[in-house]
Amino acid sequence: MKKSEQKKFIKVLNENRRKLIDNARRALTGDVHLDPNDFPDEIDTASSEAGLAFIGRLRERERALIQKIDMALRKIDDGSYGICASCEEDIGLERLTARPVADLCIDCKSQQERLGH
Numbered sequence: 781m782k783k784s785e786q787k788k789f790i791k792v793l794n795e796n797r798r799k800l801i802d803n804a805r806r807a808l809t810g811d812v813h814l815d816p817n818d819f820p821d822e823i824d825t826a827s828s829e830a831g832l833a834f835i836g837r838l839r840e841r842e843r844a845l846i847q848k849i850d851m852a853l854r855k856i857d858d859g860s861y862g863i864c865a866s867c868e869e870d871i872g873l874e875r876l877t878a879r880p881v882a883d884l885c886i887d888c889k890s891q892q893e894r895l896g897h
């Protein structure tokens with residue numbers, strides 16, 4: 781991956797991280813705001829849920845996503861970002877742009893989903 785592309789993903793990942801932390805902070809103070817467009821893969825049914833269960837789940841998902849973002853940033857650092865964790869092929873810029881925390885290529889991801897993991 782080119783340096784200019786890495787920089788772009790560092791920026792996107794840091795922005796996503798900041799948004800998640802902002803959301804978590806608002807959730808803690810009772811003003812829950814969640815933009816489902818931020819992470820369509822992860823937060824797909826959240827808007828249909830309500831109450832404490834929703835906030836609990838939201839925070840759990842935010843924590844998990846923040847960990848994924850941190851991992852992606854570390855991978856950019858060590859040069860392994862954008863490489864599939866399973867087959868070691870390039871994940872592809874299109875997929876990474878849609879989902880910057882992706883660590884599997886689309887083939888391995890669909891295979892994983894078929895196996896129910």
Ligand SMILES: [Zn+2]
Binds near residue numbers: 867
């Ligand atoms: Zn793969």
